[in-house]
Amino acid sequence: MTPLICFYFQVHQPYRLRDLRASELGSDVINYFDDDKNRAIFRKVAEKCYLPSNKLMLELLKTHPDFRISYSLSGVFLDQCEEYGEDVLQSFKDLAATGKVEFLAETYYHSLSSIKSTTEFCEQVKKHVKKIEKLFGQTPTVFRNTELIFKNEIAQMAKQMGFRGIIAEGADHLLRGRSPNLPYSVPAFQLPKETEKQIAKNRPLKKASNDMHVLLKNYRLSDDIAFRFSDKNWAGYPLFANTYCDWLQSNQGHSINLFMDYETFGEHQWEDTGIFNFLRELPAEMARRDIRCATPSQVIAEWSDRETETYDVHAAISWADTERDLSAWLGNHIQQSAMDAIFTLEGAVKKTKNPVLLETWRKLLTSDHFYYMCTKYWADGDVHKYFSPYESPYEAYRRFSHALCDLKSRLEIIRNT
């Protein structure tokens, strides 16, 4: 029998920094972000991807009774919806109202707090869960960490937070020939007492979970859609729902997890590549062949207590770049020092109990700021360049360091008064 098909789409937009100058540091109001650019990019992506894709998804969910999808919407994306796109937010609410859409939990600010600060990690996840409950009337039970950053410790923390499942990259070197299409368990180990205390203090869900399942991204079948769909040199080009379903049916296991950026539809793969037609055809073709869909929590529920193997991850992995590690955000000296410098301010920021400072500091934690500073195989004009709003990694650092500097001096003034 063909495994269940589990779709999860990532939706996120960062707050990009404006062209800050050293000469304007210490001015009266905090003004780090490029409102015009953020609005312009949000609207562009809304028109090309969010609105047409959501419209199509709604239609598909109504037409095909067994179709199911899930989303992870970052908190900063939802904030931008409120600022720049009530229409986009409404379209997600309409999807939620079908009862066939699951929303996952993540860090509110799409941050790397999971590897830098347990307290901040918990607070951000808690804030995100509350936001999802408020907007969509459902409580997430599966956790998706920023950029699928995953290691044993993070899985344990998510379990302590109350989640039953967690999303991760199906990395070949960790699977060692095993299938990504099965839920895995995490190795049992005790978190440090201090960490457990911190989680208990800020637990996003009511109580710690008794079990934890890792759902692994099937990167081959996911990337066929997300990256290769419009590649004319690819053997699978042009891809139709029919062929794709053949590939799905040739798979074994419990669930095929197709995880990708939502911008795949209309933004990374433009409408003229036929991506929307493909998306429209797929559920129909799946229904014809009796291929069933499920959301992450349904995948876990159907698996129940069956025996699973462990996915044992000591060094952090992610879904980024070919390295599938943290080097996209922490690969060079400026990234590391910027990340350390911003997290160092946590105590001072929280001590002020000033909501504006806290919010600003948190917006600076967003992983994209560090991604833009990446210089890995940069000369080859790779994806980092494609996704960056700035002209170079050093420009990204220049802006970020000015914001950091300004924030630091504000904290200093508060401490001295």
Added chain:
Amino acid sequence: MSLHSLMFGWEFPPLHSGGLGVACQGMVNGLLKHGTRITLVLPSAMAEGEASLDVRTTNGSSSSTIKYVKSDLQPYEGVDQYDKRVNTAGKIGQAIDLYGPNLGETIENFTAQSVNATRDVHPDIIHCHDWMTYDAGIRASEHHRVPVVMHIHATELDRTDFRPDPWIEGKERWALRKADRVIAVSNYTKNLLTQHYGIAGDTISVVHNGHDVPKNARVITAGRRGKTPLVMFLGRLTTQKNPWQFLEAARLVHDMQPATRFVMAGEGPMLESLMGRACELGLTGSMIFTGKVTRSEADSLYRKASCFVMPSLSEPFGLVALEAISHGTPLVMSKQSGAAEVIEHCFKVDFWDTERFADCILTILREQPLADQLRAEAPRILQKLNWTNQSAQILSIYHSLLSS
């Protein structure tokens, strides 16, 4: 049989004032390494008759002969004087009258002597560098019946902020169309040649300049914690190098970080007015004008500098940028330059954007991790961009011309 290239240049170390001499030397050494024979003709005020200097590589496989032709031709000089005059408003017409015909005569002298001195050398190819040598190149090419390569290190447009002396510009345009192949030192220059000179793109090859790091070079990678920050400019003090912008940016940096020191190294017709402007801007105690510096003085400054600034108006390449990074000096440079095409680990700024220049400098001075990364990462390009590699490209251009 090794290939024999007859080159016409206008300056060569140690007697040089600009990047062209440095580039020629690198290129000659690189070509010698690849077994090319070279006869290089240079103007010299000191030469008696047909002075010549034989240079051979140690294994004796290839050699170069440097011939000095007695000439009053002084590299850059006429152009610099012209620069000075166009900066003094209202005297443009006068400037042309002043030096046009005289310079023409001097060049004609150089051309005749150079071609005459090399009539028996039997080269396989002629290679000439910048406009003063084009006549010699064309005449030698006709005499020896071999192809001529014209190497563009700078055009009249670069030197004059796009207000060219029509006589020089016309000469460039006329000569470049006669070249069998044009070598531009950057895509920036190639674009300029196609757009402003109307040279067909397919006759132009781009070979970026290189930089050979001396074996015993000291690269400062640790940064200069705790010391007074020093911001450096090095170049001829002419319109093209935009030293004016350096002063303006220095003032903004000085306003924010009064302890910062600035050094403007190099000589040129703008020196006096720059000194006056520095006083007006209140930079008297912060800005040092060194005048002309020797190689070792320049190297020592690069090592001491916290940041090197190249604000050129229009820079075909900008060898000082490669020199700066070879010493591990963090770099802020004009986007309107060829070096910006090849150096990634630096800040690139539009030449007119004073505030951004200042801001990038301030960021480098303030952010140690940034300075450390620029020091460590930028020099890596020199593993690729050295004269051995760049000369190999030139040699392959020779071969393609000879086989077609």
